[in-house]
Amino acid sequence: MSGSIIRIQNLNVSHKGIPILKDINLTISRNKVTVILGPSGCGKTTLLKCMNRLIDIYNGLDISGQIHLDGEEILNRKNDLTRIRQKMGLLSQRPYPLPMSIFDNVAYGLKIQGVRNRTELADRVEYYLKQVNLWPEVVDRLKSPASRLSIGQQQRLCLARGLAVEPEIILADEPTSALDPLSSTCIEEQFMKLKEQYTILIVTHIMRQARRLADHVIFIYLGEIIEQGPPAEIFDNPQHPTTKEYLRVGH
Amino acid sequence: MLRRKQIEEGVFKTLAALATYLIIAVLLFLIVVIFKQGYRALDWDMITKVPQGGYYFGGEGGILNAIIGSFYLALGATGLAFIIGLPVALFMNVFLIRHRFWLNRIRFFLDVLWGVPSIVYGAFGFTLMLFLGLRASLLAGILTVTLLIVPIMIRSIDEVLRTVPKGLLESAYALGSTRTEIAFKVFFRQALPGIVTAILLSFGRGIGDAASVLFTAGYTDYIPTSLSQPAATLPLAIFFQLSSPIPAVQERAYASAVVLTLFILIISLLARLLSSKYKEHTIK
Ligand SMILES: Nc1ncnc2c1ncn2[C@@H]1O[C@H](COP(=O)(O)OP(=O)(O)OP(=O)(O)O)[C@@H](O)[C@H]1O
Numbered sequence: 001m002s003g004s005i006i007r008i009q010n011l012n013v014s015h016k017g018i019p020i021l022k023d024i025n026l027t028i029s030r031n032k033v034t035v036i037l038g039p040s041g042c043g044k045t046t047l048l049k050c051m052n053r054l055i056d057i058y059n060g061l062d063i064s065g066q067i068h069l070d071g072e073e074i075l076n077r078k079n080d081l082t083r084i085r086q087k088m089g090l091l092s093q094r095p096y097p098l099p100m101s102i103f104d105n106v107a108y109g110l111k112i113q114g115v116r117n118r119t120e121l122a123d124r125v126e127y128y129l130k131q132v133n134l135w136p137e138v139v140d141r142l143k144s145p146a147s148r149l150s151i152g153q154q155q156r157l158c159l160a161r162g163l164a165v166e167p168e169i170i171l172a173d174e175p176t177s178a179l180d181p182l183s184s185t186c187i188e189e190q191f192m193k194l195k196e197q198y199t200i201l202i203v204t205h206i207m208r209q210a211r212r213l214a215d216h217v218i219f220i221y222l223g224e225i226i227e228q229g230p231p232a233e234i235f236d237n238p239q240h241p242t243t244k245e246y247l248r249v250g251h
Numbered sequence: 252m253l254r255r256k257q258i259e260e261g262v263f264k265t266l267a268a269l270a271t272y273l274i275i276a277v278l279l280f281l282i283v284v285i286f287k288q289g290y291r292a293l294d295w296d297m298i299t300k301v302p303q304g305g306y307y308f309g310g311e312g313g314i315l316n317a318i319i320g321s322f323y324l325a326l327g328a329t330g331l332a333f334i335i336g337l338p339v340a341l342f343m344n345v346f347l348i349r350h351r352f353w354l355n356r357i358r359f360f361l362d363v364l365w366g367v368p369s370i371v372y373g374a375f376g377f378t379l380m381l382f383l384g385l386r387a388s389l390l391a392g393i394l395t396v397t398l399l400i401v402p403i404m405i406r407s408i409d410e411v412l413r414t415v416p417k418g419l420l421e422s423a424y425a426l427g428s429t430r431t432e433i434a435f436k437v438f439f440r441q442a443l444p445g446i447v448t449a450i451l452l453s454f455g456r457g458i459g460d461a462a463s464v465l466f467t468a469g470y471t472d473y474i475p476t477s478l479s480q481p482a483a484t485l486p487l488a489i490f491f492q493l494s495s496p497i498p499a500v501q502e503r504a505y506a507s508a509v510v511l512t513l514f515i516l517i518i519s520l521l522a523r524l525l526s527s528k529y530k531e532h533t534i535k
């Protein structure tokens with residue numbers, strides 16, 4: 001399948017009347033990597049949080065507009081949040097494993113989906129831990145607390161946890177910003193592999209990473225999309241002065 | 252300039268150290284005094300026997316009735332307070348989190364209740380008891396102490412829950428958890444070490460309080476065998492024995508105080524041990 005998977009129309013988010021995102025209109029292609037760039041505080045994280053309605057858990061944020069996923073309106077209050085959120089895997093700036101064992105972290109989302117069979121759980125946990133290259137490191141301590149893993153391992157665990165619920169989309173918010181170069185490369189390689197099967201939205205401040213991964217680049221400034229296009233265009237021939245400046249300093 | 256900073260550092264360090272040692276010294280002094288006054292009366296009989304005939308005039312026996320009574324009372328009250336307090340604290344942090352206005356008011360209200368002197372709870376418990384047609388009994392005592400420690404229980408669990416990182420909640424919500432799942436699988440587990448501390452804090456407060464049980468739990472020389480019987484408590488045992496003019500009985504009051512202090516010490520140690528035991532899953 002190809003074409004668009006998410007269509008955002010006139011999305012506005014504000015906090016006490018102060019706009020955070022202004023009139024976002026965006027189409028995201030299926031099984032492509034979309035990279036979101038922009039200076040700190042421009043609303044990148046907020047945009048990601050709108051997609052899986054994490055924004056709902058915050059106080060005083062007003063949101064209007066439409067986000068269609070596979071033709072379904074995400075922002076519709078009547079929708080089942082669990083189902084919508086499980087269509088997306090979230091990888092945040094800093095890994096937050098759940099306060100339970102390594103095994104249970106990956107099994108958590110599966111149990112929410114109603115998977116109870118022990119062997120099935122074990123098989124799927126193993127499968128996803130292997131997929132993120134974490135299996136060899138944790139195979140003999142699956143029952144020990146996830147909090148004991150290193151930050152890099154925790155981030156891969158969070159990726160496995162997110163993949164285990166079989167999402168269509170991966171939302172990654174600066175997934176490598178807390179990691180050392182080696183762990184970063186490891187996560188990045190995962191993404192290269194994952195883009196075959198998933199639609200990936202990634203926020204990053206690392207230009208080289210953006211270049212390596214991107215199929216499509218979006219540049220946000222002060223809550224507005226000021227430029228977007230294929231990486232070759234954005235990186236080599238930016239139109240907007242702010243983008244030019246940002247890319248010049250970022251290199 | 253550098254010199255001034257060094258002096259500043261030095262002064263603050265000395266002050267802080269002084270205050271710390273002072274607290275420890277006062278605590279030790281307190282324990283030593285009580286122990287010195289009471290150790291002669293402290294024997295095996297004291298903690299294994301109930302008062303025999305003429306105990307309050309220096310006769311045979313011990314304060315097992317008060318030890319067990321206090322223990323039942325604190326256990327019952329802590330259990331009840333936990334059953335009420337945990338859901339309330341979880342509700343506040345999971346479902347009310349977007350209603351700052353109400354949350355702030357509830358917290359303020361609970362803090363006021365926390366600060367209300369226990370004699371007021373005692374008086375209220377007494378009224379309640381009469382209203383319900385109860386006699387001074389273990390049950391009435393438990394209900395009154397529950398009222399006393401519920402605010403403590405809720406607010407200390409609440410404070411622990413507030414420290415659960417936002418990012419952890421986001422991750423858990425992102426995986427599709429419902430709010431109930433967040434409450435019991437994430438909040439509860441993440442906060443478990445702190446919850447254990449909150450329980451033992453409430454227990455300690457419950458076991459040590461005299462004023463709330465003065466009119467409600469009654470006093471008896473026997474170990475209660477049902478909720479409707481009166482129950483002796485350690486704080487009251489201390490009170491009654493200390494009011495006696497007989498020196499030997501006064502000594503027993505101090506011995507009872509030693510027992511109560513040891514009780515609380517053990518609880519505190521237990522709190523430390525247990526909460527570090529449950530800490531391994533906690534995400535920082
Ligand atoms: N829950 C919230 N309540 C109020 N304001 C918020 C909230 N979340 C975000 N904001 C505001 O929205 C703006 C955008 O924040 P956001 O986190 O989306 O930025 P960002 O582009 O991800 O920045 P960074 O690159 O530093 O992560 C900021 O000005 C921030 O203060």
Ligand SMILES: [Mg+2]
Binds near residue numbers: 044045046173
């Ligand atoms: Mg951000």
